[in-house]
Amino acid sequence: MIKLKKIYKYIDKRFQRTFILKDIDLEVKEGDFITVMGPSGAGKSTLLNILGFLDDASEGEYFFLDEPVHNLTEKRKSDYHKSHIGFVFQAYHLIDELTVYENIEMPLLYRKVKSKKRKAMVAEMLDRFNIVAKKDLFPPQLSGGQQQVVGVARAIIGSPKLLLADEPTGNLHSEQSEEIMEMFTKLNKEGVTIIQVTHSEKMAGYGNRIVNLKDGVVVEENPYDE
Amino acid sequence: MIKNYFKIALRNLFKHKVYSFINIFGLAVGIACCLLIGLYVQNEWSYDTFHSNSDRIYRAWTTETMEDGRELLNTSTPIPLRQALEEYIPEIEKSTYIFRFNNLVQAPERPDQQNEQMLVVHNDFFDIFDFELISGDRETMFQNPSSVVISRETAERFFGSDNPLQQTLSIRIDDEFQSFSVTGVLENAPSNSSLEYSILLPNENLDRLVGENSFNSWFNIFGPTYVLLAENAESDALDAKFQSMLQTVLGEELQSETNFAIGLQPLTDIHLNPEFPPNIASVSDPAYSYLLAAIALLILFIACVNFMTLSISKSASRAREVGIRKTMGAIRQHLMAQFWGEALMMTVLAITVGVAFSELLLPLFNDLSGTSLEFQLTLGSIGILAGLAILISLIAGIYPALILSGFRPVEVLKGHLNLSADKSFFRQSMVVLQFSLSIALIFGTITVHRQLSFMQNKNLGYQTGQVVVVESGLSAGPSVPMSELIQNGYQMRDLIANEISGAQGVESISVSTFSPVQVFGWFRIGFSDNQNQQQNLHANVIDAEFINTLGIEIIQGRNFSDVNPSDERRAMIVNQSLVDYFGWENPIGRRLPGPEFIDHEVIGVVEDFHYESLHTEIDPLAMTMNPEIIFSGINNIMLSNSPSPRFSFKLNTGNLSKTMASIQNVWETVSPGTPFNYTFVDQSLEAQYRQEQRLSRIVTTGSFFAIIIACLGLFGLASLMVLRRTKEIGVRKVLGATSSSIVLLVNKEFTKLVLIAFVIAVPVAWYFMSSWLQNFAYRIDIGLGIILLAGISALVVAWLTVSYQSVKATLVNPVDSLRSE
Incomplete structure (x- = not known):
């Protein structure tokens, strides 16, 4: 599903080039549940952003469903982005001025889904995540865990093939974290490919593969295989 | 989709009440000013177009x-x-x-x-x-x-x-x-x-x-x-x-x-061409309507700038939304539509409020501008309003729509959003622009006021208080020769003087063809002098009491005298300008240098006095008791007022209404059936400067609103800046900074901007005001005082505005401000 070949990401400042990612080769198959780990500043988030089309690599090739992303136009990227990829963030990133219902509905608006169908889809999500009672509340009125549930619901409402999660449990306490991870596992079983970034060994345990990054280089891939 | 945008716009509106108020109120005031002035200008430009031919x-x-x-x-x-x-x-x-x-x-x-x-x-x-x-x-x-x-x-x-x-x-x-x-x-x-x-x-x-x-x-x-x-x-x-x-x-x-x-x-x-003599049509200087239109646009512009600067300052919070929407699949066009739509919504709201304002303020405006305009809601005016709404929202929403929508989601979601130097430069230059305009308007206001009070307080060379002029009502048709008219005037004066001698409060009474009330109206005569050169003078026919009644100063020779009967026939009094003009070293005994004038002699010279308005220099003037002297030697004459005689009464009374009543009594016995039309000299002098006073009032009101709107913007900016620096202020306080040093810290940033604005505004305003002052022969100098006053008042207003926010910030307990981070 995803192939990264010799991906580099660097920032040029004056006469110095600072590398964030160096020579990353990575292959992700459909149905994978990958955890990216590593210390702060290792380039985990940057890698995730490149995978999610939010950022461009400085060098290297990126194939998404055999399409060369590095050659795609903005328009095509946006289309792929809309239909294939969902995001979950550490800070939830819900829009405070919209209700739970409206937040979940938002991706559908940009995909021009018809009003009736939209209603049905949002209702299904609310039902599935048990947040029907909260649909008219605004994000600041929810606990962190509840907000992240809404975040996950919003990410998967468009039935993406790939779910990218940047420290989805970083702001949650352990009980809430486990709940979210259970949810991810369930989604993975339904066929969604998941790539998550985390610091926590425990959360990493939910995945089936681990990529370890240090200073922008893959130091160890999938220790469980050994 | 639109519903979603609408909701978020509305919720943002209520969430940030202060900014919404500043935006909408400021814009509404700007629009109200624009509408009122637009109405006035449109009326000016539509003069006489209602005739089908x-x-x-x-x-x-x-x-x-x-x-x-x-x-x-x-x-x-x-x-x-x-x-x-x-x-x-x-x-x-x-x-x-x-x-x-x-x-x-x-x-x-x-x-x-x-x-x-x-x-x-x-x-x-x-x-x-x-x-x-x-x-x-x-x-x-x-x-x-x-x-x-x-x-x-x-x-x-x-x-x-x-x-x-x-x-x-x-x-x-x-x-x-x-x-x-x-x-x-x-x-x-x-x-x-x-x-x-x-x-x-x-x-x-x-x-x-x-x-x-x-x-x-x-x-x-x-x-x-x-x-x-x-x-x-x-x-x-x-x-x-x-x-x-x-x-x-x-x-x-x-x-x-x-x-x-x-x-x-x-x-x-x-109507708008002052180059032709106005005659019976009403003519106004088109410069005034251009000036008004410019002020209206300035105010509107300042309000739009508020909208822009505030949305830039708020962009930090909106940027996150941009990031989220972009990761959810929004493309730039969606966001541009959303932000411009929001601006449009605000503008429509502001226009609604603005129309209501202008409707309320219309009587006040009519009073101010001396007009009687009315609003008519036609299809055309609705179209203009709609056009205005689109134009304003395009301008006001340009920053969020073009810049904010281009933010990269990775950066804004990570909180790496730095409103980098160039953006704060843009914001600062907007503040500078607003304050330049405000300072220029204050400058203009002060200059106009100074010039007006200069004119009102200038010594005109004669007494203006307690002098009242009454029209004789004597008919000046073609069948009445000038000399007869004046004789009738003398007789009538003697009658009045006899009757009134008992009345209290009347010090003297004089008859003359013209009085200081008839500005631009004294005889303008032209004659060929001995070298056959054309010469022009002003002239008036007066009596022996005229100079005393008006308190004009005689600097050489003597006044006309009743005991000297030849005065009535051949004496002339001239002003100092005439003496200077002809270069006479010893004016007494001279005569006008025209061969045609009948026998006459200058018996006195008076100090120059302003018988015309201060727009013009004092021209040479000759005054006689015998009109024949003047009329004998001239080849042309111009007069803009009826030469029917006027009586000037010098009053000396504490009870004006009683004195006026007794004069009216006398009037009705002497000249039954003729209306008692009187004018106080000081009042009619004020009327000469009506256009300037109107201008002054409109400029004052305009700059008042401009400054209010600019301050609203500054207030919003300051509050956002203090918000941004809450943590810094908290840390400084923990490390021992005093409250005053923190107020100074915040105010310093804005003081710098006002000073820059001052440097930009002064030369521009100076140029415009100097050219306006050229309209007056007698004018003030734009001294350092006016310049400093304009700058200092802008600075004081800015300080007061910002200080509210900075003082508020220092009063916050640092424990709270640091925890919130």
């Missing part, structure tokens, strides 16, 4: 080239012009002469006489112009010479609610009352008509108002001639025809000698 109506002008090469342009025309035009120029379909005069009018049932302004016109008047006839028969109403057409307002004044048709009005013409029968009532002239009327008389009455020889003379001018051209006639092509017509009617010799020429000025050009 407005593009074919013209007013004739004449030019005459004097011997010294000066060209005299006039819109008063000779009476035979109309006849000649009808006869020789086939393109002229209709034409009318308009003669204006004042005299007494009385309705039979009412004993009190009114001094009315009347127009004598041809029958064509009603065909050329579209003034609406309310009642009366168009075909027959002017057939009888003793018929009269009046305006609705006049009808109500004289006849109340009675039907005015066939009623009688007694009008005094050439000293006797004559009955006229009302045959028509016209609707009042619209507010944008340059012609106004109350009583219209048929042309046949003209021969009793002007001398008989005037009917054939091409060099006696009384009033304008208006013509209606045929539909496909071009006014430019007529010039050659006019030339040949003049050669026929004047004779070739006279025509080449005088270079007499005529031309046509379009009716719609009259």
